[in-house]
Amino acid sequence: MFPIATIKQIAKQCGVSTATVSKVFNGYSDVGEQTARAVREAAESLGYFPNAAARALKTSRAYNLGVLYIDQMQHEFFSQILESFKRQAERQGYDITFISRNIGGRLMSYLDHCRYRGCDGMLITCVDFTDPLVSALAGSGIPIVSIDHVFGNSSSVLSDNVTGMQELVTHLYERGHRKIAYIRGENYDVTHRRMAGFHRACRSLKFNVPAMYLVQAGYQNPEKSAAATRQLLELDDRPTCILYPDDFSYIGGLNELERAGLRVPLDISAAGYDGTHLSQVMRPRLTTVKQDTAAIGSTAAELLIRAIENPETDVPEQVIVSGHLLLGETVSAI
Amino acid sequence: MFPIATIKQIAKQCGVSTATVSKVFNGYSDVGEQTARAVREAAESLGYFPNAAARALKTSRAYNLGVLYIDQMQHEFFSQILESFKRQAERQGYDITFISRNIGGRLMSYLDHCRYRGCDGMLITCVDFTDPLVSALAGSGIPIVSIDHVFGNSSSVLSDNVTGMQELVTHLYERGHRKIAYIRGENYDVTHRRMAGFHRACRSLKFNVPAMYLVQAGYQNPEKSAAATRQLLELDDRPTCILYPDDFSYIGGLNELERAGLRVPLDISAAGYDGTHLSQVMRPRLTTVKQDTAAIGSTAAELLIRAIENPETDVPEQVIVSGHLLLGETVSAI
DNA sequence: AATTATTACGAAAACGTTTTAGCTCGCATT
DNA sequence: AATGCGAGCTAAAACGTTTTCGTAATAATT
Numbered sequence: 001m002f003p004i005a006t007i008k009q010i011a012k013q014c015g016v017s018t019a020t021v022s023k024v025f026n027g028y029s030d031v032g033e034q035t036a037r038a039v040r041e042a043a044e045s046l047g048y049f050p051n052a053a054a055r056a057l058k059t060s061r062a063y064n065l066g067v068l069y070i071d072q073m074q075h076e077f078f079s080q081i082l083e084s085f086k087r088q089a090e091r092q093g094y095d096i097t098f099i100s101r102n103i104g105g106r107l108m109s110y111l112d113h114c115r116y117r118g119c120d121g122m123l124i125t126c127v128d129f130t131d132p133l134v135s136a137l138a139g140s141g142i143p144i145v146s147i148d149h150v151f152g153n154s155s156s157v158l159s160d161n162v163t164g165m166q167e168l169v170t171h172l173y174e175r176g177h178r179k180i181a182y183i184r185g186e187n188y189d190v191t192h193r194r195m196a197g198f199h200r201a202c203r204s205l206k207f208n209v210p211a212m213y214l215v216q217a218g219y220q221n222p223e224k225s226a227a228a229t230r231q232l233l234e235l236d237d238r239p240t241c242i243l244y245p246d247d248f249s250y251i252g253g254l255n256e257l258e259r260a261g262l263r264v265p266l267d268i269s270a271a272g273y274d275g276t277h278l279s280q281v282m283r284p285r286l287t288t289v290k291q292d293t294a295a296i297g298s299t300a301a302e303l304l305i306r307a308i309e310n311p312e313t314d315v316p317e318q319v320i321v322s323g324h325l326l327l328g329e330t331v332s333a334i
Numbered sequence: 335m336f337p338i339a340t341i342k343q344i345a346k347q348c349g350v351s352t353a354t355v356s357k358v359f360n361g362y363s364d365v366g367e368q369t370a371r372a373v374r375e376a377a378e379s380l381g382y383f384p385n386a387a388a389r390a391l392k393t394s395r396a397y398n399l400g401v402l403y404i405d406q407m408q409h410e411f412f413s414q415i416l417e418s419f420k421r422q423a424e425r426q427g428y429d430i431t432f433i434s435r436n437i438g439g440r441l442m443s444y445l446d447h448c449r450y451r452g453c454d455g456m457l458i459t460c461v462d463f464t465d466p467l468v469s470a471l472a473g474s475g476i477p478i479v480s481i482d483h484v485f486g487n488s489s490s491v492l493s494d495n496v497t498g499m500q501e502l503v504t505h506l507y508e509r510g511h512r513k514i515a516y517i518r519g520e521n522y523d524v525t526h527r528r529m530a531g532f533h534r535a536c537r538s539l540k541f542n543v544p545a546m547y548l549v550q551a552g553y554q555n556p557e558k559s560a561a562a563t564r565q566l567l568e569l570d571d572r573p574t575c576i577l578y579p580d581d582f583s584y585i586g587g588l589n590e591l592e593r594a595g596l597r598v599p600l601d602i603s604a605a606g607y608d609g610t611h612l613s614q615v616m617r618p619r620l621t622t623v624k625q626d627t628a629a630i631g632s633t634a635a636e637l638l639i640r641a642i643e644n645p646e647t648d649v650p651e652q653v654i655v656s657g658h659l660l661l662g663e664t665v666s667a668i
Numbered sequence: 669a670a671t672t673a674t675t676a677c678g679a680a681a682a683c684g685t686t687t688t689a690g691c692t693c694g695c696a697t698t
Numbered sequence: 699a700a701t702g703c704g705a706g707c708t709a710a711a712a713c714g715t716t717t718t719c720g721t722a723a724t725a726a727t728t
Contacts, residue, residue, distance in 0.1 A: 004449055006684060017708045022686060032706055049442070049450045053396065054684035056387035057713050063438075064431075079413050086432060093438025095431050095451060097398075098420060104397075104427025108383070115338055116383045117429060222615045248612070255617045278582070278612065281556045283589045340714060351678045356716060366676055388714035391683050 005046035013042045025050065056118055065089050065304060066099040066119035068110055068137070069126040075220055076276045077246075077293060078126050081147065084297025085123060092305050094120070101133075110137045121145070121308045123300055129189070143307040145300050148190050153316055155303040157296050160322040161190055164289040165197030167325050168271060171287075172241050173205045176334030177269065181213040181239035183228045183253070185246070188219075194273075198243075210237075219245050222252025229256040240334060241269035247279040247288055265332035275326050284329035291323045339380035347376045359384065390452055399423050399638060400433040400453035402444055402471070403460040409554055410610045411580075411627060412460050415481065418631025419457060426639050428454070435467075444471045455479070455642045457634055463523070477641040479634050483523050487650055489637040491630050494656040495524055498623040499531030501659050502605060505621075506575050507539045510668030511603065515547040515573035517562040517587070519580070522553075528607075532577075544571075553579050556586025563590040574603060574668060581606035581613040581622055599666035609660050618663035625657045 011018045016035060023031050024039040042048075056062040067085070069078060086096055099113050099122065110133050114122060121143035127134055129149045138144050144154035148161075172180055182198055185191045195214075202209050215231055217224035225244055232239055233256070242257075244250040250272040254264060262268045264284060272279055275290025299319050307314045345352045350369060357365045358373040376382075390396040401419070403412060420430055433447050433456065444467050448456060455477035461468055463483045472478050478488035482495075506514055516532055519525045529548075536543050546569055551558035559578055566573060567590070578584040584606040588598060596602045598618060606613055609624025633653050641648045 008684075018685080019687080019708060019710090020706085022684095023707090026686075028687095030704095030706060035706080047446075049446050051391070051452070051684050052450050053387045053390035053452055054713090055686080057385070057391050057715085058684080058686045060713080062387065086434075090434050090437055091439065095437070097429050097431055100420075100424050103424055103429070105425065112381075112383050116386050118385070118387055248615075251612070251615050255615075258617065278585070281582075281585050281589075283592065342714075352715080353678060353680090353717080354676085356714095357677090360716075362717095364676060369676080385714050388683090389716080391685085392714080392716045394683080 004051075005043070005048040006051070007048075009046060010039060010042045010048060013046070014038045060118065062118040062120055063094050064117065064119050065094050065096045065301070066114050066117065066122040067096050068099045068122060068124045068134070070128065075126075075248075076278075077274055077291065080293035081125065081297040081300070084294045085301045086297075088298035088301035089305070092301070094301075094305060096123075109133050111140050111142075114140075114142060121304045123147070123304060124149070124151075125300075143304060143311070145304040145307070147296060147300055148188075150189075150318060155307060155316045156318050157300045157303065158193075158318060158320045159190075159291045159296055160320050161193040162197035162200070164273070164291070164323045164325075165194045166201040168243070168273075168287075168289050169198055169201035170205065171325055171327070172269070172271070172331060173201070173207070175269075175331055177241045177331070178207050179213070179237070179239040180209060180241050180243065181215070181232050182209075182243045183215055183217045183225055183232075183245055183249070185217065185219040191245075213239055217245060217249065220248050221245075222249055222255070224252070225249035226252040226256040229253040233257075233260050233262075238268075241271065241331060244270065244272050247272035247274045247276045247286060250279070250286060250288075265330045269331040271328075271331060275323070279328070280326065286326075287328035287331045288326050289323050290326045292321050295321045338385075339377070339382040340385070341382075343380060344373060344376045344382060347380070348372045394452065396452035396454055397428050398451065398453050399428050399430045399635070400448050400451065400456040401430050402433045402456060402458045402468070404462065409460075409582075410612075411608055411625065414627035415459065415631040415634070418628045419635045420631075422632035422635035423639070426635070428635075428639060430457075443467050445474050445476075448474075448476060455638045457481070457638060458483075458485075459634075477638060477645070479638040479641070481630060481634055484652060489641060489650045490652050491634045491637065492527075492652060492654045493524075493625045493630055494654050495527040496531035496534070498607070498625070498657045498659075499528045500535040502577065502607075502621075502623050503532055503535035504539065505659055505661070506603070506605070506665060507535070507541070509603075509665055511575045511665070512541050513547070513571070513573040514543060514575045514577065515549070515566050516543075516577045517549055517551045517559055517566075517579055517583070519551065519553040525579075547573055551579060551583065554582050556583055556589070558586070559583035560586040560590040563587040567591075567594050567596075572602075575665060576602065576604045578604065578606050581608045581610045581620060584613070584620060584622075599664045603665040605662075605665060609657070613662070614660065620660075621662035621665045622660050623657050624660045626655050629655045 007018050007021045011021045020031055021039050024036045089096055097117050097119060099110050101107055103113055123145055125147035138151045144151060146156045148158055150156045184195060212235055215228045217228040232242060242253060244253055250270060257264060257268060264270050272286045272288035275288050279286035279288050299321060341352045341355045345355045354365055355373050358370045423430055431451050431453060433444050435441055437447055457479055459481035472485045478485060480490045482492055484490045549562045549565055551562040566576060576587060578587055584604060591598060591602060598604050606620045606622035609622050613620035613622050633655060
């Protein structure tokens, strides 16, 4: 590439050693006032920037955070978290790199890739947490922060699914609903937490939900949610409100409801989860639980960098980020 | 971090020099059959992976592609391209890094950040192409590939907006529409190309579009498209079909149409652009032009890596990726 | 038998930093 | 006058590679 200024040239220009120059940039105290100034000016005029590779090699700190996820970039929930994570990381001087398994045709483990790139720490989210390769990474000693999953000895950020679900159910209850069906996602931690919230709310509000009202579909899967909706509509005692695993799945369900001649919210109520942009633009506006993706992402970055920069003193922490109910127009009063 | 195997340990274990070990991994021919085997086995057993920083320092090749974009990760168009770009890059042995302006609190130019990270090349997309900092990067000599914009001396990938638009308009024409309104996005290259396609189709099909049928809104902006729709509905001679800048903007328009008591496609027709997942899930299914984001992303990666790896022989190329019409249910026959 | 070509390998420098340990100088303290 | 001390600086090693150039041993050619 084009001739990039190095520490050496600055040293020569200022008539000092490279050590001194380096110290100036790294905030050492044993360098004279005017020398420091001269160095800084020379650096400025030469357009100097430290070479990241050299620095990484020497310090084994790459100022680089790895991100591990499995192909769901297209989901707004993830991409928003990623964006916010990235922003915060940048603010603190870190870049991010995606970690995957095949690099240059060769298959390697996540851990190997991470080591190869010299990531200082890893964000793990939206993956199959039971994958042994993921566990290997999590247990490697590299600083880790995970989202919506707790690993043994590292920090994590959890979207408050329990409370979110409780609030949602409570809202439905207050609007008179007792026959509330819940179409849930796959068997992830998130799902279990939402189920817990669901049941807890039912119990404290003292009403029962028949087993048939709980049906499994998947996340971000309109086809599955459509099928689940059909199943619910065939019941003798139909629910008055259906909860979907996420906003996008709601669309699939909605299609099915309309096909059955039911209007939302006149004939049946519904709610989503996530609070995506879409959910607030469509009409009727969806009642849903907005997850605070911005806070989740930036908190994750903060926790991770804290763990990286204080390897011995830092103690893992579980941060719960609460969401809030977005009242839409898809839940009618009964 | 944990003791990672180096080339030295392998050398010691095999009783050869580090030079030889290095050669084995880099496919040099001047190393004996069995020595090579021994080295490979030792590497395997030690769990060796080359240190990316050291390699980058020595070769000034980081196997790292920079990506420059402006905060629209949440848009499906971009995130799909990014995902596909990333996949192809990985396949060819490259990781990707986001390039931004503030790294560690200090503001730097895109070019500086790129140099600092030692990116071998840059993908530029979804940015303000008139930004001088972007031009500086594009003109720096670093290999560049851009999407939906042509820079002077680098390759680019262009979604075929001209043809896409032409096909769409032709389809509408064939279904009997003559009063076709076009709500367009901001003044980007993409928009101009779509306008060109629009006008070209009108001309070759020999029908005129009054100026009032062309109104500017924005991309991914349901509010603006709603306003534009309202404007169109107030015309004395209403269009029979409205084209939206993208699928998401269509939602905003749709709300407005329904508020006016118009049903799509019974009372008025509409079409989008992009072919997002959503557009094919909602009912009525949206008629739209699917952009081949997968091809765009992977082609961009291929072009970029080609330029990086053949600095002298490679000649810039403009690749046009064609999309295709997705026939939905929002355009009625007249 | 002498020369040349080929094969397999190694020594060492280099990439751009960081960091330790030590040096020099002037000044204050005994 | 001798000692100690802090301030400001440097030499040099090190990080883990790649790559050039050289050399020794063997094989092939005269």
